[in-house]
Amino acid sequence: MPRDDFAAVALAEFAAHGEATDNVLEFDAEDLWPYFAENSEFLLLMWHQKDEYALLDDRRREAILKLLASFPTLPPPFSRLCWDIAFSSTKRVRPLAQAALANEVRKEERILAALAGRNSEHRSIAAAWLASLGSNEAIPALKKALAKERHELTAGAI
16 A cells, blocks of 8 residues: 555544544554645644543643654644743643654753753753763753752652
8 A cells, every 4th residue: 555545644643533543653654744744734633633521632642742753754733843842841741742752952051951941840951851861961950950959859859
């Protein structure tokens, strides 16, 4: 089956079954991301759609984030959205946004900026994210942040 056919089937699944959006992820990512990259306005529409039940909204958004993680480069509106989610969402959704940002240019630079920022929650998230990346280049920044940190919970995260 040609890629466009796979994508069309996935798109139909995605649009028709908010409660079954994981079905779209059963397709090979290589067959899906090119279609959705060219039709990112549909993903934005699906992101902002409101269902009768909040759980369906959450599941659809989680499926979109999983799909976005297969993109080599995020479409600009989703890049901004993922950065916001990566630093402010629930612990369940945050890793999905961070995974979608895996190929972002200057990712570590932005995470390090959050580590030095004013928001203690963002500093904690940045420290955990840097640890998950295993970035040796971040160790001096982490030590510096720890020396300056006044919040015990944030210091523990660092």
